[in-house]
Amino acid sequence: MTKLDCALTIENVDKYYGTVRALSQINLHVKPGEFLTILGPSGSGKTTLLKCVAGFETINGGRLLLGEADITDKDPGARNIGMVFQNYALFPHMTVEQNVAFPLVMRRMGRAEIAKRVADALELTELGRFAKRYPRQLSGGQQQRVALSRAIVFEPSLLLLDEPFGALDRKLRETLQLEVRRLQRELNLTTLFITHDQEEALLMSDRIAVMFDGELHQVSGPEEIYQRPANARVANFIGESNLLKGKLSAARGSATTLRFVLESGISVALAARNDAACSVDGEKVLLLRPEHLSPCIDSGCVGNQKNVLPTTVEELVYLGNVSRYRLRMQDGTELVMRLSGSGPKLRVGDAVRVRFSEDDAVLVAAERHTLPPRVLAEVA
Amino acid sequence: MIPRSRSSNRSSIWFLVAPAALFMLVFFLYPMAGLLIQGFSEGGKAFLTLFGTDLYLRVLWATFETAAIVTVAALLLAYPVSYLLATTTRGWRLVGFMVVLLPFWTSILVRTYAWMVLLGRNGIINRVLLDAGIISSPITMLNSPFAVQLGMVHVMLPFMILPIYNAMLRVDRDLAMAARSLGAGAFSIFSRIYLPLTMQGIIAGCTLVFVLSLGFFITPALLGGGRVTMFAMVIEQQIRETLNWPLASAMSILLLVLTLAVFWLLNRLNVHSRRWSA
Amino acid sequence: MKAVRENGSSYRIVTVLGRAPLQLYSAVVFIFLILPILVVFPLSFTPTSYLVFPPPGLSLRWYERFFNDYAWMQSIWRSLKIGGLTTVLAIAIGIPLSFALVRTRFRGASLVEQVVSAPIIVPHIVYSVSIFGVFFALGLVGPWYGVALAHTVLALPFVVIVVMAGLRSFDRNLELAAMGLGASRLQAVLRITLPSVAPSIVTATFLAFITSFDELVVAMFLAGADATLPKKMFESIMTAIDPTVAAVSVVQIVIVSLLLVIVALAGGKLIGPEE
Numbered sequence: 040m041t042k043l044d045c046a047l048t049i050e051n052v053d054k055y056y057g058t059v060r061a062l063s064q065i066n067l068h069v070k071p072g073e074f075l076t077i078l079g080p081s082g083s084g085k086t087t088l089l090k091c092v093a094g095f096e097t098i099n100g101g102r103l104l105l106g107e108a109d110i111t112d113k114d115p116g117a118r119n120i121g122m123v124f125q126n127y128a129l130f131p132h133m134t135v136e137q138n139v140a141f142p143l144v145m146r147r148m149g150r151a152e153i154a155k156r157v158a159d160a161l162e163l164t165e166l167g168r169f170a171k172r173y174p175r176q177l178s179g180g181q182q183q184r185v186a187l188s189r190a191i192v193f194e195p196s197l198l199l200l201d202e203p204f205g206a207l208d209r210k211l212r213e214t215l216q217l218e219v220r221r222l223q224r225e226l227n228l229t230t231l232f233i234t235h236d237q238e239e240a241l242l243m244s245d246r247i248a249v250m251f252d253g254e255l256h257q258v259s260g261p262e263e264i265y266q267r268p269a270n271a272r273v274a275n276f277i278g279e280s281n282l283l284k285g286k287l288s289a290a291r292g293s294a295t296t297l298r299f300v301l302e303s304g305i306s307v308a309l310a311a312r313n314d315a316a317c318s319v320d321g322e323k324v325l326l327l328r329p330e331h332l333s334p335c336i337d338s339g340c341v342g343n344q345k346n347v348l349p350t351t352v353e354e355l356v357y358l359g360n361v362s363r364y365r366l367r368m369q370d371g372t373e374l375v376m377r378l379s380g381s382g383p384k385l386r387v388g389d390a391v392r393v394r395f396s397e398d399d400a401v402l403v404a405a406e407r408h409t410l411p412p413r414v415l416a417e418v419a
Numbered sequence: 420m421i422p423r424s425r426s427s428n429r430s431s432i433w434f435l436v437a438p439a440a441l442f443m444l445v446f447f448l449y450p451m452a453g454l455l456i457q458g459f460s461e462g463g464k465a466f467l468t469l470f471g472t473d474l475y476l477r478v479l480w481a482t483f484e485t486a487a488i489v490t491v492a493a494l495l496l497a498y499p500v501s502y503l504l505a506t507t508t509r510g511w512r513l514v515g516f517m518v519v520l521l522p523f524w525t526s527i528l529v530r531t532y533a534w535m536v537l538l539g540r541n542g543i544i545n546r547v548l549l550d551a552g553i554i555s556s557p558i559t560m561l562n563s564p565f566a567v568q569l570g571m572v573h574v575m576l577p578f579m580i581l582p583i584y585n586a587m588l589r590v591d592r593d594l595a596m597a598a599r600s601l602g603a604g605a606f607s608i609f610s611r612i613y614l615p616l617t618m619q620g621i622i623a624g625c626t627l628v629f630v631l632s633l634g635f636f637i638t639p640a641l642l643g644g645g646r647v648t649m650f651a652m653v654i655e656q657q658i659r660e661t662l663n664w665p666l667a668s669a670m671s672i673l674l675l676v677l678t679l680a681v682f683w684l685l686n687r688l689n690v691h692s693r694r695w696s697a
Numbered sequence: 698m699k700a701v702r703e704n705g706s707s708y709r710i711v712t713v714l715g716r717a718p719l720q721l722y723s724a725v726v727f728i729f730l731i732l733p734i735l736v737v738f739p740l741s742f743t744p745t746s747y748l749v750f751p752p753p754g755l756s757l758r759w760y761e762r763f764f765n766d767y768a769w770m771q772s773i774w775r776s777l778k779i780g781g782l783t784t785v786l787a788i789a790i791g792i793p794l795s796f797a798l799v800r801t802r803f804r805g806a807s808l809v810e811q812v813v814s815a816p817i818i819v820p821h822i823v824y825s826v827s828i829f830g831v832f833f834a835l836g837l838v839g840p841w842y843g844v845a846l847a848h849t850v851l852a853l854p855f856v857v858i859v860v861m862a863g864l865r866s867f868d869r870n871l872e873l874a875a876m877g878l879g880a881s882r883l884q885a886v887l888r889i890t891l892p893s894v895a896p897s898i899v900t901a902t903f904l905a906f907i908t909s910f911d912e913l914v915v916a917m918f919l920a921g922a923d924a925t926l927p928k929k930m931f932e933s934i935m936t937a938i939d940p941t942v943a944a945v946s947v948v949q950i951v952i953v954s955l956l957l958v959i960v961a962l963a964g965g966k967l968i969g970p971e972e
Binding site: 434435438440442443446450451453496499500502503519521524526527528529531533534537541543573576577630634636637641654655658667668671672674675678679682 | 727803
Binding site: 093128 | 591593594596597598599600601602603604607611612615616692694695
């Protein structure tokens with residue numbers, strides 16, 4: 040199959056349902072061949088955005104561009120976009136073959152050509168021997184693969200996936216995630232993926248666009264999203280987080296560190312960085328990931344070492360490879376700490392001081408900041 | 420009334436089932452058997468009469484024709500209406516169903532009478548047309564095949580709407596969207612996706628309407644005014660006028676056999692779609 | 698077809714033409730459906746003794762005539778008696794059978810179910826001839842209970858189908874849960890199962906009654922000289938052309954509408970799944 044890799048540009052898109060604003064100034068540029076995930080909770084607008092890109096919903100402002108072409112006014116069928124639906128949407132009265140052939144039949148291709156392309160597509164997803172079966176005779180995972188074949192057989196310029204793995208069990212989901220990614224790379228197909236599952240997003244994506252309430256909050260690679268979330272809400276959504284309120288002190292700790300004073304009065308040192316969060320005004324919050332905390336035990340923390348917090352152990356949950364501790368500071372603040380199985384064992388009621396390195400401490404904005412569109416879109 | 424227990428009490432099941440079984444035996448199976456006996460009495464002479472009389476055969480054919488016309492008309496009227504009901508908002512659906520179900524539950528006599536009132540020479544339609552000056556003298560609509568078919572379509576319409584509506588409900592809403600994203604136009608979506616998927620409902624509705632029309636008596640008798648004869652009316656004649664048991668039985672058996680044949684035939688059409696349906 | 702619109706209405710996937718033709722077409726069909734029923738209303742109030750539209754005035758004389766007429770009232774009474782007995786019989790026979798068919802397995806269950814459902818397929822005229830043959834020989838043509846027995850055969854399938862459906866959709870675990878919480882079997886059935894199945898029973902009762910009350914063909918054969926309401930109506934239509942029948946029709950429609958409302962309020966599942 041030839042490779043068609045177009046860029047998708049979503050420019051200043053607004054959408055209203057009556058007076059309710061569903062999408063607000065969405066700017067997104069998906070690079071050719073890139074796998075970009077739109078991640079957000081239900082109601083965030085991610086499905087609405089997908090439907091606008093696909094052409095099933097109209098937009099009230101802005102433009103949609105696929106490659107060089109403006110597709111804003113085009114019919115869904117004319118946009119040359121392949122879409123995989125949440126519940127597969129396979130035609131139950133057609134065989135697997137007929138389902139996959141459908142878009143080619145719509146494009147009035149010759150029968151021999153159709154047969155060849157369908158066979159190729161089915162081979163790609165390893166469904167060759169199910170060609171003559173009906174959807175209801177296939178398992179969930181197989182049906183999903185048929186939906187995928189059908190969406191790519193006509194060589195679309197863009198692939199859209201609407202939470203395609205929601206209905207599958209964990210093992211199957213992991214298998215299909217890797218398969219979809221492999222296929223996408225092989226075809227170098229520009230892909231837009233929608234999910235509310237942050238693990239899935241981190242696993243599969245080249246970049247992630249985090250969305251809440253119809254607005255984009257951050258667009259970055261997985262590592263950046265996890266380690267340097269743009270604001271507290273993003274931090275909370277991705278992985279577990281300890282968010283501590285406080286204020287940046289005017290006085291710096293040193294040339295390379297900033298000082299952040301917690302509400303309880305404890306002073307904390309952070310590595311100075313050119314974060315987008317630091318450069319804007321507004322309230323800041325300190326982010327500590329649970330795995331970045333470690334207890335001071337035995338040779339642990341020296342007297343007045345920085346970045347040490349006194350806590351008491353409230354709860355311990357054993358998860359096999361890690362243990363998850365809930366700790367409480369004197370002023371009532373709760374912290375979550377994760378230790379690997381081979382680490383020290385603490386008991387409920389123990390008083391333990393936990394420390395973290397200044398490199399691991401991250402400053403995030405308390406609220407989403409309105410950055411110029413270009414900045415949000417191009418942060419990578 | 421007793422939840423399934425490991426020791427299924429034989430006698431308690433008997434109490435539950437016996438009344439129904441006995442009742443049906445005495446008041447259904449026995450009379451139907453009597454029908455067979457009467458019909459085939461004297462070596463089946465009645466059947467020879469039946470098939471030998473030109474009049475009866477013509478009436479039978481006319482009955483088939485009428486049933487077919489009514490079925491097709493009902494289908495054409497019902498399909499779009501069912502679609503509207505299946506895809507509209509809850510409020511309108513309620514209204515729609517009231518409109519469909521109210522005639523359904525109203526006595527057939529009342530409805531047929533109403534059509535007589537509407538279609539008569541002094542009836543409402545003629546009145547309105549005369550007063551509006553569209554026609555200069557009343558049109559005769561009553562006592563004709565047209566009136567019978569119209570009345571029958573009116574009676575049969577809910578029977579066609581409901582099965583088709585049910586079939587449409589089961590069509591996955593995403594399928595039309597998927598087809599559009601794959602490049603299908605409105606006509607393709609209808610002919611390749613929607614129609615095949617609702618075919619089961621269509622066949623169910625058509626079966627029901629056709630079979631009911633075959634055996635219909637009341638509406639043809641009233642709206643036909645003696646000029647239109649359906650097979651059921653001929654059967655009734657044999658009893659009322661001549662008390663000709665064998666002939667009436669033979670005709671009834673024929674009607675029953677034809678009814679069952681239609682069921683079986685249309686059921687075969689559904690077999691194909693069973694392969695892929697859940 | 699501009700994609701960017703001011704009011705942001707969504708693009709519905711129906712037809713290229715839009716929904717207006719569909720709605721128009723459906724409106725026409727709906728008018729066709731409801732028109733005859735509406736028509737009898739004004740007609741029943743006409744002061745004239747012949748059918749004329751629009752009626753030149755408003756009068757209740759035909760209603761008076763109807764309610765004062767001995768023959769009409771007798772026919773209603775008869776239909777009510779027959780309907781009542783039919784309903785009682787159909788329910789009494791049908792509900793236990795439904796329980797047995799849904800909850801137990803016994804040999805011949807499938808056969809019994811098919812036989813009980815058979816009257817639906819048999820044209821009424823065919824059944825009428827057969828039952829008339831039997832009753833004629835027994836001299837049972839005429840008495841109202843004879844008609845009721847025949848009507849019960851016609852009503853039974855509906856009762857069984859509806860009650861079976863209601864039972865099937867009832868989650869047995871609720872009963873077991875109740876028993877686990879201390880209820881006896883009987884208590885569980887009375888307090889949990891029956892209330893849950895009640896809507897189906899109400900619907901079944903309604904169906905049985907209507908099947909009998911409205912039935913004409915069997916009644917024509919079996920009722921003899923004394924008429925049921927449908928039979929009297931039929932004869933009236935064939936002979937006299939006065940608007941009494943219109944008044945009777947209105948009374949019928951009103952009764953049925955009321956019953957429909959009652960059934961709907963009792964949780965009828967006539968309409969289908971909620972959106």
